[in-house]
Amino acid sequence: MKRLIMLLALAMFVLSGCSDNAESTPEEKKQVDLKVASLIPPMTDILEIAKPLMKEEGINLEIVVLGDNIQPNNALANKEVDANFFQHKPFMEQYNESNGTELVRVEPIYHAIFGAYSKKYKTMDELPEGATIAIPNDQINLARSLVMFADQGIIKLKDGVGLKATQADIVENVKNYKFKEVDLLMLARMMDDADLVTLYPSYAEPLGLKPSKDAVITENVNSTFAISLVARKDNAKSEAIQLLAEKMTGPEVKKFLEENFADTSLPAFD
Structure with missing residues (x-):
C-alpha cells in the first residue's frame, strides 16, 4: 500500500511539473525574416531606424549593403532579398523594361536634391x-x-x-x-x-x-524621383513589406531627416 501511495504521489508531482512548465513558457509568435538591400546613408540610416520598430512586431529586418546601383535590383528580382531601398521610380521602370522584371514602388520615402x-x-x-x-x-x-x-x-x-x-x-x-x-x-x-x-x-x-x-x-523637387522602397509584384502587398513602409514613413524617420539631412533629403511623406 505504501508503495502505491508513493507512486501516486510521484505521478502527481510529475504532472504538476509539466503543468507549471507549460504555463511558464507560452507559445511564442513565429519571427519573420525580411531582407532589404540598400547602398549608403541616409538610406541605410532609415532602415536602421526601422529595424527595432520592426522587431517589436516580430519581424527581423536584415539590411544587406551592396556596392553598386545594379546589384540591389538583381538581388530583388532573383529573390535573394525581399525589397530594396536606393532608387527612384524611373530608374526602377528602366530596369524592368531592360530585364523583363516586375519590380514595383511600394512607398516614396525622401526627395534627394539633385x-x-x-x-x-x-x-x-x-x-x-x-x-x-x-x-x-x-x-x-x-x-x-x-x-x-x-x-x-x-x-x-x-x-x-x-x-x-x-x-x-x-x-x-x-x-x-x-x-x-x-x-x-x-x-x-x-x-x-x-x-x-x-x-x-x-x-x-x-x-x-x-x-x-x-x-x-x-x-x-519632383515626387517622380523620390527615393523609394521597392519590392516585387508578388510580395509588395505582403504584411511585412507594408509594415516596413509604415515604419519608414513614421515620425522617427521624419524627425531624423529633418534634424540630420534638412539640406539634402526632404521627406516625401506627411
Missing part, C-alpha cells in the same frame, strides 16, 4: 566655353541631368524626349559644353577633373557639399 557642383566656379555664367560637365552614364540619370540643364536654359533638347533624352537629343549647346558620361558611383571622383559634376546629395555630402549653398544649379 544638383551640379564645381571646385572652380560658383555660377553657370563663370563656366567657360567648352567646359567639361560630368553626368551619370545610366539612361535615366543621364536624361535627368540633361533635363535639369535644359530647364535652366543651358542647353536645348528635342521636344518631348523627356527621360529618354541622350546627348544625341541636344539641339542647342551655345557654349559647346562637353558632357562626359561616368558611372554614378564614380562621379564624386570627377570633382578634380571636370569643370562641373552632377551629384546626388548622398555623394556630395561626404565632400562637404550641400545643394542649398554649394550647388551651381539644382533640380526642382
